[in-house]
Amino acid sequence: MASRSADPKDSRESKNGGGPQLDAVSLAIIEQLQEDGRRPYAAIGKAVGLSEAAVRQRVQKLLDQGVMQIVAVTDPLTVGFRRQAMVGVNVEGDVESVADALAAMAECEYVVMTAGSFDLMVEIVCEDDDHLLEVINKRIRAVPGVRSTESFVYLKLKKQTYMWGTR
Amino acid sequence: MASRSADPKDSRESKNGGGPQLDAVSLAIIEQLQEDGRRPYAAIGKAVGLSEAAVRQRVQKLLDQGVMQIVAVTDPLTVGFRRQAMVGVNVEGDVESVADALAAMAECEYVVMTAGSFDLMVEIVCEDDDHLLEVINKRIRAVPGVRSTESFVYLKLKKQTYMWGTR
DNA sequence: CCCGCATCTGCGAAATCCGCAAGACAGGCC
DNA sequence: GGCCTGTCTTGCGGATTTCGCAGATGCGGG
Numbered sequence: 001m002a003s004r005s006a007d008p009k010d011s012r013e014s015k016n017g018g019g020p021q022l023d024a025v026s027l028a029i030i031e032q033l034q035e036d037g038r039r040p041y042a043a044i045g046k047a048v049g050l051s052e053a054a055v056r057q058r059v060q061k062l063l064d065q066g067v068m069q070i071v072a073v074t075d076p077l078t079v080g081f082r083r084q085a086m087v088g089v090n091v092e093g094d095v096e097s098v099a100d101a102l103a104a105m106a107e108c109e110y111v112v113m114t115a116g117s118f119d120l121m122v123e124i125v126c127e128d129d130d131h132l133l134e135v136i137n138k139r140i141r142a143v144p145g146v147r148s149t150e151s152f153v154y155l156k157l158k159k160q161t162y163m164w165g166t167r
Numbered sequence: 168m169a170s171r172s173a174d175p176k177d178s179r180e181s182k183n184g185g186g187p188q189l190d191a192v193s194l195a196i197i198e199q200l201q202e203d204g205r206r207p208y209a210a211i212g213k214a215v216g217l218s219e220a221a222v223r224q225r226v227q228k229l230l231d232q233g234v235m236q237i238v239a240v241t242d243p244l245t246v247g248f249r250r251q252a253m254v255g256v257n258v259e260g261d262v263e264s265v266a267d268a269l270a271a272m273a274e275c276e277y278v279v280m281t282a283g284s285f286d287l288m289v290e291i292v293c294e295d296d297d298h299l300l301e302v303i304n305k306r307i308r309a310v311p312g313v314r315s316t317e318s319f320v321y322l323k324l325k326k327q328t329y330m331w332g333t334r
Numbered sequence: 335c336c337c338g339c340a341t342c343t344g345c346g347a348a349a350t351c352c353g354c355a356a357g358a359c360a361g362g363c364c
Numbered sequence: 365g366g367c368c369t370g371t372c373t374t375g376c377g378g379a380t381t382t383c384g385c386a387g388a389t390g391c392g393g394g
Contacts, residue, residue: 154280
C-alpha cells in the first residue's frame with residue numbers, strides 16, 4: 001500500500017512513530033497542494049506525471065492515512081484573536097500528563113514537550129489581554145504539576161509557513 | 168466592505184495590523200473550509216445560507232486579502248523532518264532586521280517578535296541533528312545583531328490545531 | 335505457472351467551477 | 365428627498381472537474 005512498487009526513486013527508512021513512508025511522487029503531490037489546496041487533480045497529474053485518477057486515489061489515501069489534511073488556515077488577528085503568547089512551562093512530576101491537560105484547553109493552539117530549560121512550550125491564542133491573563137495565571141498555573149511558567153507575548157508575527165517538504 | 172459581527176453593517180473596530188473585519192457569514196464559511204478545504208461551494212452555501220456564487224466570491228476575496236489560505240498541512244515526521252526546535256534569540260540593535268534575516272531561511276518555519284526574556288522566537292524544522300546543529304550554530308548565530316540564542320529541541324508534539332476562529 | 339494484491343489508465347455521467355450580466359441594498363453627497 | 369456609487373447577491377450557460385467503474389499492468393507468493 002505504501003509505495004515501493006511503482007517507481008522506487010526514493011527510499012528513506014526510519015520508521016518513526018507516525019506512519020507510512022512517502023515516495024517522490026507523493027511528495028510532489030503534497031507540494032502542489034501546499035501551494036494551492038484546491039488545485040485540480042488533472043493539473044497536479046500533469047505536474048507530477050500521473051493520470052488524474054491516480055492523483056485522486058493517492059490524495060484520498062494520504063488524507064485517510066492522516067499524512068496530510070487540506071484545510072483553511074487563517075491569520076488569528078483578522079478573526080478576532082488579538083493576543084498571542086508563547087509560554088514556557090516547568091513541570092514537577094509527569095510531564096506528559098501536564099501536556100495532555102494543557103492540550104485539552106481550547107486556547108492552547110500548540111503544545112510540545114521540549115529538552116532545555118523548559119519542559120513544555122505552549123502557544124496561546126486569546127481574544128484580549130484579560131483573556132490571556134486568565135489563561136496563563138488561572139488555568140495553566142492551576143494544572144497540577146506545573147512548577148513555573150514564563151510568558152513571551154507576541155509583538156509581531158514575521159513568518160508563518162506551511163511548506164514542510166517543499167524545499 | 169465587511170462588517171464585523173452578528174449583523175450586516177456596523178462600523179469599525181480597531182484596525183489591527185492585518186486587515187478587514189469578518190462578519191458571521193464569512194466566519195461560517197471559514198469554519199466549513201477548516202473542516203474540509205475542498206468542500207464544494209454549493210455545499211458551503213447550503214450550510215451558511217448563501218448562493219453558490221456568493222460563497223465563491225467571498226472565498227476568493229478572503230484568499231486575495233490574505234485572511235485565509237487553503238493548503239495541505241502535513242506531519243513533519245512523515246515527510247522526512249525528524250528534528251525540530253524552538254529557538255529563543257536575543258538581539259542587539261534593530262530586532263526587525265534580524266527577524267527578516269531569519270525569516271528568509273527555509274528552515275525557519277515560524278518567526279515572531281516577542282516581549283519577555285527573548286526578543287525573537289523561531290521554530291526550526293530540520294532533517295536530522297547535523298542539519299539542526301548547522302542551522303543554529305552556523306547560520307542563525309552568524310546573523311549580524313544576534314547576541315545569543317537558547318534552543319529547545321522538540322521531544323514530542325502533543326497538539327497542533329488550525330481551528331482559529333472555530334471556538 | 336497461476337493467483338492475489340496494489341496501482342495506474344481511460345472513459346462516460348454527474349456535479350462543480352467560473353465568468354457574465356442584471357437586480358437588490360445601504361451609505362454618502364448635493 | 366433624490367440620486368449616485370460601490371458592494372453584495374442571484375441566476376444562468378458552458379467549460380472544467382470530479383467521481384465511479386472496468387480493464388490493463390507490474391510484482392511477489394504459493
